[in-house]
Amino acid sequence: MGSSALMFGCKTDAGDGWKPAFLDTDQVNLIAELAETIIPKTDTPGAKDALVHRFIDSQLAGYMTKEDKTSFVEGLQGIDELSKSIGGKGFVDADEGLRTQVMDALVKDADDHYAAKKQGPPTFDALVGLVKNAFFNSEVAAKEVMRYDPSPGEYIGCYPLEKVGALWSE
Amino acid sequence: MYFNSKGKEEVTYDAIVIGSGMSGGWAAKELSEKGMKTLVLERGRDLKHGQYPTANLDKWDVPNAGRLSEEEMKDYQKQGRTGYTVTQFTKDLWVKDPEHPYSETKRFDWIRGYHVGGRSLLWGRQSYRWSEIDFTANAKEGIAVDWPIRYADIEPWYDYVESYIGISGEALGLKQLPDSKFQPAMELNCIEKHTQEKIAKAYNDRILTVGRVAHITKQGGHNGRGTCQYRNRCVRGCPHGAYFSANASTLPAAEKTGNMTMRTHSVVHSIIYDDKTQKATGVRVIDAQTMETHEFYAKVIFLNASALNSAWVLMNSTSERFPTGMGNDSGELGHNVMDHHFQVGARAEHEGFQDMYYKGRRPNGIYVPRFRNIDKATRQKNYLRGYGYQGGGGRQAWWRPAEAAKYGAAFKTELAQPGNWTMSLHGFGECLPYHENKMTLDNSKKDKWGLPTINMDVEWKTNEREMRKDMKISAAEMLEAAGMKNVKEFENPCFPGLGIHEMGTARMGRDPKTSVLNRWNQIHAVKNVFVTDGACMTSAGNQNPSLTYMALTARAANYAVEQVKKDNL
Numbered sequence: 094m095g096s097s098a099l100m101f102g103c104k105t106d107a108g109d110g111w112k113p114a115f116l117d118t119d120q121v122n123l124i125a126e127l128a129e130t131i132i133p134k135t136d137t138p139g140a141k142d143a144l145v146h147r148f149i150d151s152q153l154a155g156y157m158t159k160e161d162k163t164s165f166v167e168g169l170q171g172i173d174e175l176s177k178s179i180g181g182k183g184f185v186d187a188d189e190g191l192r193t194q195v196m197d198a199l200v201k202d203a204d205d206h207y208a209a210k211k212q213g214p215p216t217f218d219a220l221v222g223l224v225k226n227a228f229f230n231s232e233v234a235a236k237e238v239m240r241y242d243p244s245p246g247e248y249i250g251c252y253p254l255e256k257v258g259a260l261w262s263e
Numbered sequence: 264m265y266f267n268s269k270g271k272e273e274v275t276y277d278a279i280v281i282g283s284g285m286s287g288g289w290a291a292k293e294l295s296e297k298g299m300k301t302l303v304l305e306r307g308r309d310l311k312h313g314q315y316p317t318a319n320l321d322k323w324d325v326p327n328a329g330r331l332s333e334e335e336m337k338d339y340q341k342q343g344r345t346g347y348t349v350t351q352f353t354k355d356l357w358v359k360d361p362e363h364p365y366s367e368t369k370r371f372d373w374i375r376g377y378h379v380g381g382r383s384l385l386w387g388r389q390s391y392r393w394s395e396i397d398f399t400a401n402a403k404e405g406i407a408v409d410w411p412i413r414y415a416d417i418e419p420w421y422d423y424v425e426s427y428i429g430i431s432g433e434a435l436g437l438k439q440l441p442d443s444k445f446q447p448a449m450e451l452n453c454i455e456k457h458t459q460e461k462i463a464k465a466y467n468d469r470i471l472t473v474g475r476v477a478h479i480t481k482q483g484g485h486n487g488r489g490t491c492q493y494r495n496r497c498v499r500g501c502p503h504g505a506y507f508s509a510n511a512s513t514l515p516a517a518e519k520t521g522n523m524t525m526r527t528h529s530v531v532h533s534i535i536y537d538d539k540t541q542k543a544t545g546v547r548v549i550d551a552q553t554m555e556t557h558e559f560y561a562k563v564i565f566l567n568a569s570a571l572n573s574a575w576v577l578m579n580s581t582s583e584r585f586p587t588g589m590g591n592d593s594g595e596l597g598h599n600v601m602d603h604h605f606q607v608g609a610r611a612e613h614e615g616f617q618d619m620y621y622k623g624r625r626p627n628g629i630y631v632p633r634f635r636n637i638d639k640a641t642r643q644k645n646y647l648r649g650y651g652y653q654g655g656g657g658r659q660a661w662w663r664p665a666e667a668a669k670y671g672a673a674f675k676t677e678l679a680q681p682g683n684w685t686m687s688l689h690g691f692g693e694c695l696p697y698h699e700n701k702m703t704l705d706n707s708k709k710d711k712w713g714l715p716t717i718n719m720d721v722e723w724k725t726n727e728r729e730m731r732k733d734m735k736i737s738a739a740e741m742l743e744a745a746g747m748k749n750v751k752e753f754e755n756p757c758f759p760g761l762g763i764h765e766m767g768t769a770r771m772g773r774d775p776k777t778s779v780l781n782r783w784n785q786i787h788a789v790k791n792v793f794v795t796d797g798a799c800m801t802s803a804g805n806q807n808p809s810l811t812y813m814a815l816t817a818r819a820a821n822y823a824v825e826q827v828k829k830d831n832l
Contacts, residue, residue: 155332158333227328235321243321248493248623250451251621252622253620260661
């Protein structure tokens with residue numbers, strides 16, 4: 094129960110025998126790198142530390158509709174192709190500069206999507222939504238990025254933010 | 264269906280209580296404590312205080328951060344209509360709809376769980392007294408029938424149950440919302456205090472206070488139940504027993520007397536009527552697991568199966584004397600279904616108080632007591648009765664859109680901090696009693712025990728719709744007065760049942776020709792059967808009703824025992 098922060102290079106975790114239930118290895122690496130680009134490790138843990146890729150894989154395996162699964166896989170593929178078309182490399186092998194170009198292109202694509210009033214969320218928003226949800230619901234984020242207080246014991250209605258320092262995890 | 268044959272147990276008690284929840288638990292406690300050997304029949308499984316397997320789990324301890332999959336939700340098509348109650352933490356506490364079907368001529372959201380304690384484990388704990396205004400409304404307005412009791416009749420029983428269970432709140436001295444015996448009130452946060460001050464300045468007839476909740480906030484008494492730890496995990500069951508549930512409070516008290524017997528997995532088929540004595544003699548039960556049939560006998564029967572199920576029992580208790588259901592001389596049994604309508608109000612944002620936050624997860628919100636139609640000055644042209652507001656304020660969390668960046672370090676940094684303050688006001692409105700809002704038994708659709716299922720035919724009508732227009736506008740007004748920005752009215756789809764306060768199906772009244780129960784909650788024509796759950800309600804008020812059910816139950820149980828001692832029952 095619970096998961097520990099991990100410190101394995103730029104590829105996804107190993108060592109505890111985790112295997113994806115839905116994605117293949119390349120897809121796992123891709124989503125892990127995308128998630129880390131969206132929510133990077135700074136002085137606090139990032140998406141890889143929080144095992145966002147594992148959570149998203151388990152969602153795909155059992156908690157998403159067929160349509161959403163298909164959208165997601167197509168979206169992943171599209172991002173990899175976008176990276177290749179901009180800089181000749183897939184996203185996992187791209188350097189920081191190329192990754193930034195890819196992300197910015199996705200942001201622009203999202204703006205165009207809304208301007209054209211297209212149906213459904215654009216790839217970027219769908220991706221960010223999944224990553225945010227997986228990250229901020231994780232144990233790592235609750236305990237090391239936000240403030241975790243399982244049994245507060247009291248309710249103080251007006252409490253200085255500086256005494257807390259970050260969002261409470263719910 | 265034959266009950267007088269194989270597999271039968273003949274056991275006689277002083278009292279039988281049908282249902283072990285909000286009101287049934289109180290009947291069990293009062294009757295047991297007053298020396299009555301009491302059999303409690305619960306249709307669901309046992310659930311002892313402390314058996315709360317998800318109480319201390321975090322989001323990462325359950326699948327999918329608590330959300331069910333589409334596949335899992337197939338079992339909760341109707342329970343899931345609330346949008347929030349069925350989670351990985353609570354899914355075992357709500358009925359699986361395929362096992363407990365009912366039909367809807369008009370959409371009705373019947374939300375419940377079947378286990379010892381029932382919805383007293385799952386409820387929102389909001390607790391408000393009725394006032395004289397509520398008890399006299401029907402008579403004054405010529406609607407339905409008059410309540411056979413007044414505030415003075417129930418007042419000592421509010422005192423009694425509140426002292427026992429603990430109600431936290433702020434005394435206001437309002438005629439339309441009498442004060443309870445209060446535990447210390449929970450605090451308001453900055454935005455709520457700000458809104459409270461602004462409303463007090465802008466209006467002389469509106470007040471914002473903290474919610475009145477059935478939580479213990481100060482240690483002392485309450486039979487060893489703990490104080491609220493501000494975890495806000497109540498719906499899963501509280502290991503501290505800090506909020507009132509039958510499981511943590513009334514049932515252990517009943518058990519302690521040695522006079523209570525709890526029989527779970529007991530689906531009540533009907534109440535047995537003896538035409539010679541004109542009394543009920545006992546209850547027919549189907550064991551939910553073995554399908555065996557049993558009869559149990561008692562001098563007094565308390566029917567606390569929840570409004571629709573209690574009416575169902577009476578409707579299924581037919582005889583030559585009562586061809587359309589026990590006690591149904593009036594034809595009102597199953598009729599006058601009411602609920603509270605809500606999902607309407609306003610919300611807004613505030614950019615100030617950036618350096619303030621809160622500590623703890625308060626399992627409670629704010630309350631704005633009714634200010635409409637409480638006297639001549641506040642009479643509304645377009646509708647009768649009134650509404651209150653619940654809701655509250657807080658700072659936005661990580662799910663909000665980030666403003667500084669779309670991704671990356673700045674994105675994470677921003678979302679890891681609280682966002683702007685928001686404030687919302689959610690109205691809860693009274694529904695009038697309409698005879699045509701009804702439940703009926705459908706013999707063409709039987710459940711797995713071979714029993715007719717319920718059909719619901721209930722709708723909101725003009726008074727409710729007109730009231731909702733005002734609920735929206737008045738909420739927005741108050742948020743504007745508080746200097747909020749982006750004030751937005753909202754109204755989401757709200758169908759009868761969603762308030763989870765269904766009531767009215769066996770109403771109290773003065774006249775047996777127009778009501779099912781008398782001033783003591785006795786069936787007019789069968790004086791040893793008492794109905795004290797939501798079924799008994801003659802009008803709906805706008806206040807969350809469970810506190811009133813508890814008070815009525817304690818009062819009726821006291822009367823029942825007095826009558827037994829006088830040999831009147």
